[in-house]
Amino acid sequence: MDLSHELALGIDIGGTNTKWGVVNHRGEIVQKGDLRTDAHETVEGFIDAIYDTLKPVLAGFGDEITIKGIGVGAPNGNYYKGTIEYAPNLHWKGVIPMTQLMTQKFGLPCSLTNDANAAAVGEMMYGAARGMKDFIMITLGTGVGSGIVANGQLILGHDGFAGELGHTCIRPGGRKHWGTGLHGSLEAYCSATGIVLTAQELLANSNDDSLLRQFSEEDLDSKKVYECAVNGDPIAAETYRFTGQVLGEALANFVMFSSPEAIILFGGVIKAGDLLMNPTRQHMEANLLPIFQNKVRLVFSELKEADAAILGASALVWEIKE
Template identity: 50%
Template sequence: MNRKATVGVDIGGTNTAIGIVDAIGNVLVKDNIETPSHGDVDTYIVDLANAIKALIKSLKLVNPDIEIMGIGMGAPNGNYYNGTIEYAPNLSFKGVVHLVELLKEKFPELDYVALTNDANAAAIGEMIYGGAKDMKNFVMYTLGTGVGSGVVVNGDLVYGHDGFAGECGHTTLIPGGRSCGCGIPGHLEAYCSAPGMKRTAFEIMARDNAGDSLLADKSFKELNSKMIYDAAVKGDKVALEVFEQTGKWLGQGLADTVHHLSPEAIFIFGGPSAAGDYIFKPTKESLEAHLLPIFKNKIKVLPSQLKPGDAAIVGASALVWKEMEK
């Protein structure tokens, strides 16, 4: 039996995850290599190509009929149009890296080698394998160290004029507000990312002099969103208010997205979204409060259906299926 599969590559600051994914989103085999810390692109491409070839080889031992359709990659500042990573602040590569071109040289037999940013890849993954299979208009928010997003209109990912559309994490939530990693104050990412939640917890503890909070024995370096969740489950007031306030902020941001795009649904992916109703309930309430009447009680806010561990690989692999539709 012939089985079609695609390679998914998720390029992160320190680690590159590689997997081969079947047509319904199962990861068949996977591996990791280091993303270089000293910006040596040529060595990296050789390592990456070798790792992919080794994975394909190992899979063919088990399943000789497997057919690899292409390679899809997700990376910060990945540009779909140019096949490049451009000035990514969290990667050691300098300037513009022609990733697709370089990798195609190593895989002349493959018709599809494509790149986009990680949040766009997640959105495509949701559309191909996940909860957005029957949706033509939706938006994906990825909450993690940063906040990314991918926008789908009429069944296609929106890349915009230059390939960089979907940076909703860098819309202004509070003018002149908290510093954001990008240098511009008040962005949604500074409030609704995992580190944003930590900052909120520290603000609340400072305001309330909350020495009795379960979070009060954690340093700023130590505290993370999982600890805030655990404290919320135990009824900790500070932790519960962090979720309330994060949801209020996120709902305001989602409303701006709705007013731009009128999507059927907004999917939330990533660490903080694992907190379920703690985050979804205040987010939905705040979203509704910020919507024009024509949008009220229409927009679904849903957790991503992609499995957390493999989502980035799976999302990147989905890019190949999307290319094949064209």
């Protein structure tokens, strides 16, 4: 079969932005773009917007190219049912029949999985996890997601929701999550939002001078916390040290659960580099049994942030169609 004329559409739905890419069989993204997710209060409005964006793009490839289908990575995406279910970081509440709605709009077959699972598949096919049969992908962005691969297979669970490590309780009785209402979850501390909350708490509990004080509560974001940390601000630096501690302690639990070859960190938060990585590695190793220590590689993703989930989502198309 000549595959050179076939393309797949990969869509990564995030809490803030949605990224899309047109992908060939070699994993090359031939065209890509993005649009705001949070600008659309209803899923129907969102699908209309993405259709209006992509219709001229897909038409531009001409009649010689076949778009085989659509793969979607989304928060709380159910691989088996094609639904997004009770995603705390999206405006659209309840159970959303995403694949059904996308197929109705585009006239193309559509498959869906959890956004972090899609990123894990992309990393396994094209990134730092190439050749690995056991690894965990942790996505650190608007939320904290995860994709777990064990014995060469993506762990989905009986209902398609396995691997929600971001909502595991790492600080019992701790910070209340703004979306789920749970206390002490990993996402409440190690997401971009969690980093800002930590910085705000440290500022409130200190009278020390800080570059962070120049920003209002509404204007402070994780990027500004990072920039202040790079410029030597002690409260900003402590924010990342504490975030790394919480993340490292959680990763130690995850290591002892599945004994992965590597844990791969992915997402906007990893732009902090060693500010995050050093305390994370330190506290992960400190909380492992000796049989697990110094065995698990802790690395940053090799793929562009925008690309991993797009590539993984697009791989769903080839899997279903062939």
